[in-house]
Amino acid sequence: MTVARSPAKVIVTGEHFVVHGQPALAAAVNLYSTVVVESGSPGIIEISSSELGIDARFQTEALEKNPEGSERSILEPLLLVVERTLERSGSKGLGLRLQVKSQIPVGVGLGSSASTAVSTAAAVAHFLGLQLDRRQICELASVQEQFIHKKPSGIDALITTYGGVVLFKIGLSPVHLQPTDEVRIIIGNTGAARSTGDLVSKVSHRVQLGDRDLTRISDAAGQLTLQAVNAYKKKDFLQLGRLMNENHELLRQIGVSTPQLDRLVEVARDAGALGAKLTGAGGGGCMIALSRPEHDKRISKAIDAAGGRSYIVAMDRLGVKID
Numbered sequence: 001m002t003v004a005r006s007p008a009k010v011i012v013t014g015e016h017f018v019v020h021g022q023p024a025l026a027a028a029v030n031l032y033s034t035v036v037v038e039s040g041s042p043g044i045i046e047i048s049s050s051e052l053g054i055d056a057r058f059q060t061e062a063l064e065k066n067p068e069g070s071e072r073s074i075l076e077p078l079l080l081v082v083e084r085t086l087e088r089s090g091s092k093g094l095g096l097r098l099q100v101k102s103q104i105p106v107g108v109g110l111g112s113s114a115s116t117a118v119s120t121a122a123a124v125a126h127f128l129g130l131q132l133d134r135r136q137i138c139e140l141a142s143v144q145e146q147f148i149h150k151k152p153s154g155i156d157a158l159i160t161t162y163g164g165v166v167l168f169k170i171g172l173s174p175v176h177l178q179p180t181d182e183v184r185i186i187i188g189n190t191g192a193a194r195s196t197g198d199l200v201s202k203v204s205h206r207v208q209l210g211d212r213d214l215t216r217i218s219d220a221a222g223q224l225t226l227q228a229v230n231a232y233k234k235k236d237f238l239q240l241g242r243l244m245n246e247n248h249e250l251l252r253q254i255g256v257s258t259p260q261l262d263r264l265v266e267v268a269r270d271a272g273a274l275g276a277k278l279t280g281a282g283g284g285g286c287m288i289a290l291s292r293p294e295h296d297k298r299i300s301k302a303i304d305a306a307g308g309r310s311y312i313v314a315m316d317r318l319g320v321k322i323d
């Protein structure tokens with residue numbers, strides 16, 4: 001039996017714009033997905049998850065043929081990861097039983113799909129005796145990200161694989177920054193699930209049409225992320241918070257915020273957050289607030305009182321891990 005786990009993520013600055021070549025800053029946080037792999041009946045892959053409400057069996061030779069319906073849409077991307085990992089180890093007909101557990105709310109911008117995919121790739125590879133480094137695990141997991149999110153930047157799979165804090169830009173090596181305990185991140189979940197792929201496509205469509213406003217806002221967001229990285233490195237968290245507020249404004253301008261996200265952002269700031277913004281694709285999902293440790297509970301209560309579900313999280317330093 002092999003058990004692998006990997007963390008959730010938050011985008012601190014730069015979501016959406018990162019898909020179009022701008023840098024973004026992301027942090028891994030201590031909510032985890034866990035995948036347990038055991039051997040199963042030959043030629044059969046079983047995947048179960050009480051959190052996701054799934055319990056299904058697949059024949060490895062006929063993955064594309066079954067099952068039908070909603071289980072297929074949840075499971076198919078995970079199966080792709082399993083299938084690629086089996087192929088890579090040359091053990092295609094083998095039977096596996098996977099149990100997926102997750103503390104990460106699904107479809108709300110915290111990287112639940114990337115985390116599950118990374119945990120799956122790592123657990124299956126380790127179970128099959130494949131020695132993969134983080135880059136290879138991230139590559140395998142990205143199959144599912146492309147399936148679900150259509151044209152992802154790759155930031156979600158990367159941050160959940162490596163953990164910590166990362167400055168990411170498509171085509172460049174990621175820059176790993178030192179995680180810190182000097183500030184807290186408070187997540188506020190609006191509870192409104194949405195599709196990252198659809199939101200990314202909506203913004204991308206405007207870019208393809210040559211929308212000048214979008215180009216201007218995107219360039220401003222890129223500059224803002226570089227300033228945010230400097231502020232983070234200097235531990236100037238007041239400035240980092242201000243930049244997060246500005247980033248929320250840019251995301252509002254491209255139409256990916258919602259009244260409920262704006263409301264949670266506002267109450268978090270009023271309760272003493274250094275800065276607050278939506279995180280991930282927006283359109284519902286989650287916001288984050290940056291806080292001094294002494295104010296985290298006040299902010300979390302304010303988010304709950306405004307109808308959100310808050311989580312006070314710490315930065316994860318390890319990324320994917322075989323237990």
Ligand code: MEV
Pocket residue numbers: 011014015016017018019109111149151152153154155156196200280281
């Ligand atoms: C999703 O966590 C972040 C987006 O920028 C999409 C992506 O980068 O793939 C919205």
